[in-house]
Amino acid sequence: MEPNRSSPASTRERILDASRRLFNERGYAATTQAEIAAAVGISQGNLTYHFPTKRDLVAQLREAARDLIRTRRASLRTGPIAHDYVEHLVFAMRLTRDYRFLLRDRVQYSEGEDASRADAEMEADFAELSELLRRIEKDELFRRDLEIDLRVLARSLWVVGRYWTDYLRESEGLSRVSWADQQRGIQHHFAVLLPYLTAPARRDFEAALERASLADGEPE
Numbered sequence: 001m002e003p004n005r006s007s008p009a010s011t012r013e014r015i016l017d018a019s020r021r022l023f024n025e026r027g028y029a030a031t032t033q034a035e036i037a038a039a040v041g042i043s044q045g046n047l048t049y050h051f052p053t054k055r056d057l058v059a060q061l062r063e064a065a066r067d068l069i070r071t072r073r074a075s076l077r078t079g080p081i082a083h084d085y086v087e088h089l090v091f092a093m094r095l096t097r098d099y100r101f102l103l104r105d106r107v108q109y110s111e112g113e114d115a116s117r118a119d120a121e122m123e124a125d126f127a128e129l130s131e132l133l134r135r136i137e138k139d140e141l142f143r144r145d146l147e148i149d150l151r152v153l154a155r156s157l158w159v160v161g162r163y164w165t166d167y168l169r170e171s172e173g174l175s176r177v178s179w180a181d182q183q184r185g186i187q188h189h190f191a192v193l194l195p196y197l198t199a200p201a202r203r204d205f206e207a208a209l210e211r212a213s214l215a216d217g218e219p220e
Contacts, residue, residue, distance in 0.1 A: 012050050014040045016064070019057045023101035025175040028054065029108045058102075058109045065099045069121055081139055082201070082208035085132050089189060090212050092125060092161055093182045100165040100177065122162070130154045141201035148196055160189045 018039040022031045033054060037047040051057045072091055078084065096103065106119070133150050142148055164185035168174040174181065190209065194202050 011040075011042065011046070015042075015047060015050055016057065016060055019051075019054075020061055020099065020101075023058075023061075023105065024099075024177070027108070028058070028101055028105040055109055055111070061099065062102060065095060065102060066121065068095060069124075080204070080208075081132070081135050081141070082204040083211075085136070085205065086208040086212050088128060088132060089161065089186060093164070093186055094179075096161065096165055097177050097179070097182050103162070104166060104169075126154065126158050129158055133157075136197070136201070141198055142196055143198055146196060153192075153196065157189055157192055160192060161185065164188070 015036065019031075019036050022036055022039060026035075031054070033047055034044050036057075037044040040047070051060070103119075103122075130150070133154050136142060137148075137150065164182070165177055168177055168181055168185075186209070190205070194205065197205065
Protein backbone atom coordinates (compact mmCIF):
# COMPACT_ATOMS: atom_id res chain seq x y z
CA MET A 1 0.00 0.00 0.00
CA GLU A 2 1.31 3.46 -0.89
CA PRO A 3 2.10 5.45 2.29
CA ASN A 4 0.01 8.53 3.00
CA ARG A 5 2.45 11.35 2.30
CA SER A 6 0.27 13.88 4.13
CA SER A 7 0.30 12.02 7.43
CA PRO A 8 2.23 13.65 10.32
CA ALA A 9 4.50 10.61 10.65
CA SER A 10 5.57 10.62 7.01
CA THR A 11 6.06 14.38 7.07
CA ARG A 12 8.35 14.09 10.08
CA GLU A 13 10.34 11.35 8.37
CA ARG A 14 10.73 13.43 5.21
CA ILE A 15 11.83 16.44 7.27
CA LEU A 16 14.42 14.37 9.12
CA ASP A 17 15.74 12.79 5.93
CA ALA A 18 16.06 16.17 4.19
CA SER A 19 17.68 17.71 7.27
CA ARG A 20 20.22 14.94 7.52
CA ARG A 21 21.17 15.25 3.85
CA LEU A 22 21.45 19.04 3.97
CA PHE A 23 23.37 19.09 7.25
CA ASN A 24 25.76 16.52 5.78
CA GLU A 25 26.28 18.42 2.52
CA ARG A 26 26.13 22.06 3.61
CA GLY A 27 26.87 21.92 7.32
CA TYR A 28 24.60 22.54 10.29
CA ALA A 29 25.28 26.28 10.58
CA ALA A 30 24.92 26.96 6.83
CA THR A 31 21.58 25.15 6.50
CA THR A 32 18.44 27.18 7.17
CA GLN A 33 15.00 26.00 8.16
CA ALA A 34 13.65 27.60 4.98
CA GLU A 35 15.99 25.44 2.89
CA ILE A 36 14.92 22.32 4.73
CA ALA A 37 11.24 23.17 4.22
CA ALA A 38 11.85 23.80 0.51
CA ALA A 39 13.65 20.46 0.16
CA VAL A 40 10.66 18.67 1.72
CA GLY A 41 8.12 20.72 -0.24
CA ILE A 42 6.31 22.16 2.77
CA SER A 43 5.96 25.60 4.32
CA GLN A 44 8.39 26.75 6.97
CA GLY A 45 5.48 26.99 9.37
CA ASN A 46 4.73 23.32 8.81
CA LEU A 47 8.37 22.51 9.47
CA THR A 48 8.50 24.43 12.74
CA TYR A 49 5.23 22.83 13.82
CA HIS A 50 7.06 19.48 13.87
CA PHE A 51 10.53 20.75 14.84
CA PRO A 52 10.57 24.30 16.28
CA THR A 53 14.36 24.67 16.01
CA LYS A 54 17.28 23.14 14.14
CA ARG A 55 18.59 21.78 17.43
CA ASP A 56 15.34 19.81 17.77
CA LEU A 57 16.17 18.22 14.42
CA VAL A 58 19.68 17.38 15.58
CA ALA A 59 18.36 15.80 18.77
CA GLN A 60 16.07 13.51 16.77
CA LEU A 61 18.80 12.62 14.26
CA ARG A 62 21.26 11.86 17.06
CA GLU A 63 18.70 9.53 18.60
CA ALA A 64 18.16 7.82 15.23
CA ALA A 65 21.91 7.20 14.91
CA ARG A 66 22.06 5.88 18.47
CA ASP A 67 19.12 3.57 17.76
CA LEU A 68 21.06 2.06 14.86
CA ILE A 69 24.06 1.52 17.13
CA ARG A 70 21.97 0.00 19.93
CA THR A 71 20.12 -2.30 17.52
CA ARG A 72 23.38 -3.56 16.03
CA ARG A 73 25.00 -4.16 19.42
CA ALA A 74 21.95 -5.99 20.71
CA SER A 75 22.10 -8.42 17.78
CA LEU A 76 25.89 -9.00 17.77
CA ARG A 77 27.01 -12.61 17.82
CA THR A 78 30.67 -13.60 17.99
CA GLY A 79 31.91 -15.37 14.88
CA PRO A 80 35.20 -15.71 13.02
CA ILE A 81 37.41 -12.73 13.78
CA ALA A 82 37.77 -11.70 10.12
CA HIS A 83 33.99 -11.58 9.72
CA ASP A 84 33.47 -9.70 13.00
CA TYR A 85 36.18 -7.16 12.17
CA VAL A 86 34.79 -6.43 8.70
CA GLU A 87 31.23 -6.18 10.05
CA HIS A 88 32.38 -3.61 12.61
CA LEU A 89 34.28 -1.61 9.99
CA VAL A 90 31.51 -1.58 7.37
CA PHE A 91 28.87 -0.55 9.92
CA ALA A 92 31.09 2.26 11.23
CA MET A 93 31.79 3.56 7.72
CA ARG A 94 28.09 3.51 6.80
CA LEU A 95 27.18 5.39 9.97
CA THR A 96 29.98 7.91 9.47
CA ARG A 97 28.77 8.62 5.96
CA ASP A 98 25.07 8.88 6.78
CA TYR A 99 25.47 11.01 9.93
CA ARG A 100 28.81 12.71 9.30
CA PHE A 101 27.54 16.15 10.33
CA LEU A 102 27.06 14.86 13.88
CA LEU A 103 30.82 14.37 14.11
CA ARG A 104 31.96 17.31 11.99
CA ASP A 105 29.64 20.06 13.27
CA ARG A 106 29.41 19.18 16.95
CA VAL A 107 30.72 22.56 18.12
CA GLN A 108 28.05 24.31 16.04
CA TYR A 109 25.01 22.55 17.49
CA SER A 110 26.29 21.82 21.01
CA GLU A 111 25.13 25.08 22.55
CA GLY A 112 24.93 24.57 26.29
CA GLU A 113 26.83 21.27 26.05
CA ASP A 114 30.51 20.56 26.53
CA ALA A 115 31.53 19.96 22.92
CA SER A 116 35.10 19.25 23.99
CA ARG A 117 34.07 16.09 25.84
CA ALA A 118 34.55 12.83 24.00
CA ASP A 119 31.33 11.41 22.58
CA ALA A 120 30.29 8.23 24.41
CA GLU A 121 29.43 6.41 21.20
CA MET A 122 32.81 7.28 19.66
CA GLU A 123 34.54 5.97 22.77
CA ALA A 124 32.51 2.76 22.55
CA ASP A 125 33.41 2.36 18.87
CA PHE A 126 37.12 2.73 19.68
CA ALA A 127 36.81 0.25 22.55
CA GLU A 128 35.16 -2.28 20.22
CA LEU A 129 37.92 -1.87 17.64
CA SER A 130 40.56 -2.31 20.35
CA GLU A 131 38.89 -5.51 21.54
CA LEU A 132 38.85 -6.88 17.98
CA LEU A 133 42.59 -6.25 17.71
CA ARG A 134 43.14 -8.05 21.01
CA ARG A 135 41.24 -11.02 19.56
CA ILE A 136 43.56 -10.97 16.53
CA GLU A 137 46.52 -10.99 18.89
CA LYS A 138 45.06 -13.81 20.99
CA ASP A 139 44.47 -15.89 17.85
CA GLU A 140 48.14 -15.31 16.89
CA LEU A 141 47.24 -13.70 13.57
CA PHE A 142 49.78 -10.90 13.85
CA ARG A 143 53.21 -11.42 12.31
CA ARG A 144 55.77 -12.47 14.89
CA ASP A 145 58.63 -10.60 13.21
CA LEU A 146 57.05 -7.21 13.96
CA GLU A 147 56.78 -5.30 17.21
CA ILE A 148 53.20 -4.13 17.51
CA ASP A 149 51.84 -1.60 19.95
CA LEU A 150 48.11 -2.36 19.92
CA ARG A 151 47.23 1.03 21.35
CA VAL A 152 49.02 2.84 18.54
CA LEU A 153 47.63 0.51 15.88
CA ALA A 154 44.09 0.84 17.22
CA ARG A 155 44.30 4.62 17.22
CA SER A 156 45.78 4.71 13.70
CA LEU A 157 43.04 2.48 12.32
CA TRP A 158 40.29 4.38 14.12
CA VAL A 159 41.54 7.74 12.84
CA VAL A 160 41.38 6.53 9.22
CA GLY A 161 37.70 5.67 9.57
CA ARG A 162 36.67 8.55 11.81
CA TYR A 163 38.22 11.30 9.68
CA TRP A 164 37.85 9.83 6.21
CA THR A 165 34.81 11.96 5.31
CA ASP A 166 36.70 15.04 6.54
CA TYR A 167 39.48 14.15 4.12
CA LEU A 168 36.96 13.80 1.28
CA ARG A 169 35.53 17.23 2.04
CA GLU A 170 38.78 19.09 2.68
CA SER A 171 41.11 17.45 0.15
CA GLU A 172 38.75 16.32 -2.61
CA GLY A 173 36.06 18.97 -2.23
CA LEU A 174 33.22 16.46 -1.91
CA SER A 175 30.02 17.61 -0.25
CA ARG A 176 28.14 14.44 -1.17
CA VAL A 177 29.73 11.15 -0.15
CA SER A 178 28.84 7.97 -2.02
CA TRP A 179 29.32 4.45 -0.78
CA ALA A 180 32.07 4.07 -3.39
CA ASP A 181 33.86 6.93 -1.63
CA GLN A 182 33.54 5.10 1.68
CA GLN A 183 34.85 1.92 0.09
CA ARG A 184 38.04 3.80 -0.68
CA GLY A 185 38.27 4.65 3.00
CA ILE A 186 37.89 0.99 3.88
CA GLN A 187 40.74 0.16 1.53
CA HIS A 188 42.93 2.73 3.29
CA HIS A 189 42.00 1.16 6.63
CA PHE A 190 43.04 -2.25 5.33
CA ALA A 191 46.26 -0.78 3.94
CA VAL A 192 47.21 0.01 7.55
CA LEU A 193 46.04 -3.29 9.04
CA LEU A 194 46.98 -6.01 6.54
CA PRO A 195 50.79 -5.63 6.63
CA TYR A 196 50.68 -6.59 10.32
CA LEU A 197 48.83 -9.86 9.66
CA THR A 198 50.18 -13.28 8.75
CA ALA A 199 49.67 -14.34 5.14
CA PRO A 200 46.76 -16.74 5.96
CA ALA A 201 45.10 -14.05 8.09
CA ARG A 202 45.41 -11.51 5.28
CA ARG A 203 43.65 -13.90 2.93
CA ASP A 204 40.87 -14.47 5.48
CA PHE A 205 40.33 -10.75 6.02
CA GLU A 206 40.36 -9.98 2.30
CA ALA A 207 37.82 -12.76 1.69
CA ALA A 208 35.61 -11.45 4.51
CA LEU A 209 35.74 -7.99 2.98
CA GLU A 210 34.74 -9.37 -0.41
CA ARG A 211 31.82 -11.27 1.14
CA ALA A 212 30.54 -8.09 2.76
CA SER A 213 29.07 -7.06 -0.62
CA LEU A 214 30.34 -3.51 -0.30
CA ALA A 215 28.95 -2.57 -3.70
CA ASP A 216 25.45 -2.88 -2.24
CA GLY A 217 25.76 0.28 -0.15
CA GLU A 218 22.48 2.16 0.03
CA PRO A 219 22.34 5.66 -1.47
CA GLU A 220 22.59 8.48 1.00
